[in-house]
Structures are given as C-alpha cells and as structure tokens.
Amino acid sequence: METVLSGIRSTGNLHLGNYFGAIKNFVKMQHEYRCFFFIADYHSLTTHPKPADLHDNVRQVLAEYLATGLDPEAATLYVQSDVPEIPELYLMLNMNAYLGELERTTTFKDKARQQPDNVNAGLLTYPVLMAADIIIHKATKVPVGKDQEQNLEMARKFARRFNTMYGVEVFPEPEAFNFGEQLVKIPGLDGTGKMGKSDGNGIYLAEDPKSIRKKVMAAVTDSGPTVPGSPVSEPIQNLFTLLEVVSTPDTLAHFQAAYADCTIRYGDLKKQLAEDIIRFTEPIRERIVSIRDDREYLGKVVRMGAEKARASASQTLREVRETIGFKPF
Ligand code: TYM
Numbered sequence: 001m002e003t004v005l006s007g008i009r010s011t012g013n014l015h016l017g018n019y020f021g022a023i024k025n026f027v028k029m030q031h032e033y034r035c036f037f038f039i040a041d042y043h044s045l046t047t048h049p050k051p052a053d054l055h056d057n058v059r060q061v062l063a064e065y066l067a068t069g070l071d072p073e074a075a076t077l078y079v080q081s082d083v084p085e086i087p088e089l090y091l092m093l094n095m096n097a098y099l100g101e102l103e104r105t106t107t108f109k110d111k112a113r114q115q116p117d118n119v120n121a122g123l124l125t126y127p128v129l130m131a132a133d134i135i136i137h138k139a140t141k142v143p144v145g146k147d148q149e150q151n152l153e154m155a156r157k158f159a160r161r162f163n164t165m166y167g168v169e170v171f172p173e174p175e176a177f178n179f180g181e182q183l184v185k186i187p188g189l190d191g192t193g194k195m196g197k198s199d200g201n202g203i204y205l206a207e208d209p210k211s212i213r214k215k216v217m218a219a220v221t222d223s224g225p226t227v228p229g230s231p232v233s234e235p236i237q238n239l240f241t242l243l244e245v246v247s248t249p250d251t252l253a254h255f256q257a258a259y260a261d262c263t264i265r266y267g268d269l270k271k272q273l274a275e276d277i278i279r280f281t282e283p284i285r286e287r288i289v290s291i292r293d294d295r296e297y298l299g300k301v302v303r304m305g306a307e308k309a310r311a312s313a314s315q316t317l318r319e320v321r322e323t324i325g326f327k328p329f
Contacts, residue, residue, distance in 0.1 A: 004029065004177070005036040005139035007080070007130075009043045010057040014064040015202035016277070017186035017195035020245050021145025025179040027069040035075035036137050036309065037065065042080050042087065043129060046122045047115070062298055064205055067287035076312070078305030080133065085313035089320060090125075090132040096161050097128045106150050131155035134174045136313045141177040146185040147194060152176040166323045170316075186245065187238035191220030206288045209278045216274035221266045228261055239269060247276040 159171035188201030
C-alpha cells in the first residue's frame, strides 16, 4: 500500500490555503492509504517562537487538524519533535546536501529576504529536514500546495542521492500530489500572492463569521470591467479562485457572467463569498472549539501518533544506519 505524508508548520492557525492545499484530499484518502500527518514544530524554530508559545501553537494546530476530519485511528497523526529518528536522519542527509543547491532554493531566498537579520542554518537546510520528514516513512505521495513543489523536488533529489551513493534502494522517490487534481495556490485577500499565515491576508478555519465578513468586504478589487470581455485583473481573479473552492459552480458561473457583461457589483460578489466561506468554516470552527480544551483527548492522540510514527521511523533508520556502515560493538 502506498504511503502518503503531509505536514504543517506550527506557526499559526490553519487557513483556507492549508486546507485546500494539503488537507482536503487527505481527509478523503486516509482510509485507503497508509497515511501520516504531522505538525512540523522543529520547522517552526526557524523564526524563534517564544518558549511560552511553542506548546500552545502545536496544540492549536493539532485541534484544528482533528477538526477538519482527520481520524487519528486511521491515519498516524503526530508531532515532529516526538520522533527523534527524524532529526537523526536529517543529520545524516545534511552530509550529502550541498551549500550551492540549498542557497538556490526559492523558499530560502524568500525567507532570507523576509528576515535578513535571521538567516540561520536551519533556514538553509529546511528542505533537508523536510526530506527527512518524508523519506523516514518511505512516503511516495505528499499532498502539498503549489508553494512546496520545489521542496518536494529537493526531497526527491536527496532520496535518489542516498540510494546512488550507497548503491541501494532504501528510499522511494516522493512526489507532490493532490489526488489527481492540480496542485493549488489559494490566493490571499490583498490582491497579490498566496494566502499565508504571516501576511495577514488569510482567512483562518477558526475565524468567527464577523471577522470573515469584515476581511472579505475589505479585499482588494479594481474599478470594474468597462467593456465586455475585459481581461480579469489579479485581485479579481483571486476572488474568483476563492469562489471556485468554497461556492457552488452556479454561483461562480453567475459572477463570471456578470463580469463578462460588465454588470458585476463587487460588493455582491464579496457578500456571497463571505457567506460561502462561513458556511464552509463554521462546522470546522465549532469542532475546533470543542476539541481545543480537551487536553486528555489531545494527549491520547499525540501519544498514540508518536508510537505509530516511531515504529515506522525506527525501522527505516535501522536500515539507513546499516547502509552507512554503523555497526554495534
Ligand atoms: P506550511 O505550514 O506553510 O503549509 C502547510 C501546507 O499548506 C499548503 N499551503 C497552501 N496551499 C495552497 N495555497 C496556499 N495559499 C497555501 N498555503 C499553504 C502548503 O503547500 C503545505 O502543503 N514546510 C512545510 C511543512 C512541512 C512539510 C514537511 C510538508 C514540513 N515537512 C513534509 C510536507 C511534507 C510548510 O511550511 O508548510
């Protein structure tokens, strides 16, 4: 059976981009594949979270994962830092990862630009840790959004390199995967770019309806089409993309037609979009609230997840250590 793995950094609440990029199809497939889903808390250290916040961030993301429909009995749901085999494999993979290729990674270049005072080695080797996350379970399918495509390419490269270097077939090559659909990029509300955690342009799964309406009504638009067949600007295309994921096909078609014949009123589109987002997020939000404070349940879930994840990870690590030449005295 194929192994599927996906992860999310614990640096903030889950947003619609995370859901449609990495979670939606996973929830559907968790009963048909060997599935791993984890919270990347080591990855969150690149931005130096306060010790007092770290645990709460992980707990929040865990509750949000569960609220989306992840079944911890069917899938293995765990916290990265509960699995020491991951940093051990990361250390070994780092020996075969080269400065030039790491410096050329787009995500590294972006981060180095965003946080020029904190260009740490963890940022540089971020794709190596990601590769370790994936190949420690020999995963072949990795549901991610479009933004992670290059990191997946790196993971493939590191897996292949290990095999070639030692003349073995320890690791299969993982691929970015969205269950037959294109990898998606969910846009933000500020007119350009993707929905993100840090950019303040996102709608969170745990967000209350009032705040969703306010954000959507404030989304960037343009001055509207003036002649039939006017090209669609990026901010408007972004709103259509959001309609595409949360609204019915009829609603999308209605506003597309109104755009084409220049009768569109952006206020109407936004009102509809906000209501459709609320209809989608409301049940998830209710579940988040009911799960978040159930520490006993959350504790049970992560302990079970850690046990299952370590069983799988330690098996791979044993093979890796043997391949490299470590032997017991
Ligand atoms: P992170 O936490 O930034 O995002 C988690 C997942 O959500 C997807 N995503 C999006 N998809 C579409 N549109 C968007 N606007 C959008 N924003 C986020 C991401 O593509 C990702 O799939 N490095 C990873 C976490 C990670 C990981 C891994 C993922 C660590 N190890 C191993 C997969 C496999 C990250 O920071 O994702």
